[in-house]
Amino acid sequence: MTSIPLAEELLLLAYDDQTGKATGSRIGLDLGMAAAVLIDLALAGRVAYVDGYLQVKDSSPIGDTIADAVLTKVAGDPPHTPAQWLQRLRHRLRTRVLEDLCARGVVKDVDETQLDYIHVHRYPTTDHAFEAEIRGRLTTALTTDAPPDERTAALATLLCAARMEPALKLPPEEAERAHQRLEAISAGAGFAGGANLEDSIVRPSVALVVLTLGKAISAALGTPKVANS
Template sequence: MTAVALAEELLLLAYDEKSGKATGSRIGLDLGMAAAVLVDLALVGRVAFDDGSIVVTDPTPTGEPIADEVLARMAADTPHTPASWVQRLRHGLRDRILADLCGRGVTQEINETAMGGFVHVHRYPVLDPTVETEVRQRLAAALAGERQPDERTAALAALVAAIRMEPRLGLSAEAAQGADRRLDEIAGTAGFAGGVSLEDSTVRPSVALVIAALTRAIEAALGTRA
């Protein structure tokens, strides 16, 4: 597993780095992060999409605590559809990922109280901006068409599109205009959206199948775009 998980990358993109507050749809981000954990497991050959379900193909731990908790849970359960897994895994996942980022010094937790102490607000401003900066640069390069994205970046782009995060990427006006089109192109060439055959995709077919199934599940859960 890589040092920064896909779910962490997605969360950092969704939180304002200065205010430490989440932007956009909470349910969308939670579903996206659950899917991201499954994608990371697919990238290292632990799960696959088979006969309509996501199944464990190798229960060997990856060394990444959150992913390994999910992997163990899946191995002990019966197979479920992608839609079922993202709903099952999303609960409590955000807190686990935020705690992990705080523990590593990427973000910090700030607790604030209001209304006489009855309301507690938690903010997570960035302490170490290098992680988020790298993620944004990698995604921006992919959206600009500067180079063919690798598997992880293509997966991140697919999740960004599925949870409708494009308006919160901080892109320039010119870049934002072409973001939707470029996200569609990335999904097509990677084999997520039927643009090419899996044999010709830029992502391994086993991984592309998982990502395609998960993004469809998220889009179905969120309903029609406004």
């Protein structure tokens, strides 16, 4: 199966297949998706983190409409930090991704009217193959000690940074172990600052982009609330 953009993978995980509604933190999802587009560009060798800023290293398109538009924007704008790019890109990104998924028949747009005039859109899944493949990769990554590939490692890190672990739909007794494994993957990839980038399971250039974007997401979301014991 042809891989789909990381932003689409995050969205499919976050939206309930049946109700078509987003679960978890909406701002976390939007920030995670903005980071995902930039990470796809880093995976393709188009952008890199240099001296505190994201910079274009190769301006040739990668063949994805949204990512290529972002690449053009990064190339044409003054330099911005990862945190600044997240805020600049997250607005309306989810709408554009949903439109693409609807156009390809992966989800459908259910337009409902409430109180006679309020339109509410739901996006239930119609083609489950993509999400099944995504969840299969994550299951392997979370239940084995084998190093995941770059994309899966990046996806796992985004789930953790954006606080989207509930999207994994795990029972409570498995959730804590999954969180620990997500953190281990992030650290092993050099995405959490806990490993020498030269020892990373992914390319150091990619690890550095994911590391800085992950930190920017965490800073934007603030300190998570801890329940009183």
